[in-house]
């Protein structure tokens with residue numbers, strides 16, 4: 001064997017130890033590649049064409065995930081220049097903004113992606129609701145989703161304190177005092193969150209650890225569960241190809257996996273099909289799903305870069321515990337609640353959010369009928385859609401009021417009067 | 419002739435032992451987990467707080483002009499010098515902790531959610547659930563007024579020097 005042939009062969013076999021099937025050129029190889037790759041096997045080998053329609057999911061779950069990816073990468077980068085202590089935190093932010101190469105872009109991206117993730121997760125939840133995606137057999141994945149929503153807000157809230165500017169200090173003052181209103185446990189909960197009675201170095205360190213370790217690990221774990229269930233249950237899809245809700249599944253038995261075939265699906269169809277829909281009606285996930293995902297990732301990353309280059313994340317003056325800005329506002333996604341807090345801290349801060357979370361968790365169990373899955377605003381689910389629609393609109397309107405229409409002393413202002 | 423032990427007896431003896439081990443094992447594990455969670459919860463409550471003291475001198479009686487209030491931003495309170503004596507009112511809004519401002523009419527207004535308080539710190543309007551706190555005063559050996567934030571007093575409190 002010539003030396004050249006030897007090198008070539010070694011490289012090729014080496015490559016094969018990493019990617020077992022090489023670059024796939026046939027559908028069969030593509031299926032094998034999807035199944036043998038750790039990262040790709042979150043997908044099934046074939047997907048229902050209707051579940052690929054952009055106007056069905058609007059890619060919102062994926063967008064939420066991509067935001068999480070961007071936040072992880074930029075967040076780890078920011079950690080290298082950030083010191084979580086009241087004396088140093090603000091200086092770190094100034095360094096990031098004026099001294100660190102690419103610091104402003106990273107900080108802006110982290111901030112805007114965080115806001116975008118809250119929006120994307122909320123819209124994704126609305127999409128799932130209005131298409132009946134929480135129904136049999138996906139009830140529990142909806143509950144996992146509610147956990148993800150809460151953690152997304154928690155991540156955003158804990159991140160809010162870290163710059164240690166006026167905005168951060170007072171938003172967290174208002175936010176953490178709300179915890180104090182919870183009956184019975186409120187004061188202890190606040191003490192626990194702040195690691196003391198005032199917002200100082202203890203609170204900053206706790207928020208930092210929550211923001212950079214505890215919550216990210218929890219979110220990643222829940223996302224893994226969430227994706228696993230989506231993979232096992234298949235994505236709900238527009239009718240004609242909606243997953244069968246078998247009698248067995250209805251009885252609470254283990255729902256047959258809609259994706260329980262792999263390479264077999266490509267061989268001759270078995271006499272007794274293991275899936276309810278004809279595999280031939282489905283399309284290969286590679287390229288149809290994979291390329292769409294990559295394209296969306298590209299779009300998200302490009303959009304975030306554009307926004308981060310055009311708009312600077314705000315940084316106000318150093319936190320000053322003796323001077324309250326007027327008005328002092330919580331982060332925008334809590335301003336709907338702050339609007340209610342303006343009437344009663346207990347109602348807005350504890351009762352309403354508590355009831356919202358409870359109601360969201362119970363959604364799939366309060367609405368057990370398996371009908372109307374896979375269509376936006378199915379007429380079979382008129383009442384449920386109305387209830388959720390009103391909830392979503394009220395949430396948005398209250399948030400807009402709190403954000404745009406409230407000025408000094410929380411008095412009503414028109415946004416255009418400056 | 420010895421009758422052999424019926425198989426059930428052996429089985430039941432074994433199953434009692436099994437039950438015993440299972441119960442003891444499960445109980446130990448559950449107790450361990452509960453204990454661990456309890457210890458973790460306790461761990462999260464700090465024993466020592468490196469926070470500003472709640473009892474501190476604020477200056478000599480002559481530093482406070484009669485009539486108008488003196489706002490001490492670092493301590494987040496007002497000191498009043500009235501004919502009847504000194505008194506001190508917290509500037510921390512009882513709603514969600516913003517600093518209230520003293521207003522010309524004699525009361526207080528909170529910038530955050532619009533709570534209003536009268537000159538005694540009683541709630542007139544808005545979401546604040548409780549009146550502003552009144553702090554007890556004393557005189558230090560150096561002749562300075564000392565505020566004790568742990569000592570909450572009634573609004574008729576006046577401290578004569």
Ligand code: HEM
Nearest residue numbers: 057061062064065125133134141142145146148149235236
């Ligand atoms: C960090 C937050 C979240 C991420 C990254 C995420 C990601 C995803 C992805 C990628 C999908 C596949 C379909 C799609 O793209 O729409 C999906 C489906 C789903 N998500 Fe989420 N999600 C999140 C939060 C939520 C929330 C807040 C809910 C509801 C309360 C939820 C409930 C569901 C359900 C039930 C499905 C299956 C829907 C169907 O089959 O039609 N998820 N999620």
Ligand code: FES
Nearest residue numbers: 511513514528531
């Ligand atoms: S904090 Fe004063 S009114 Fe809310």
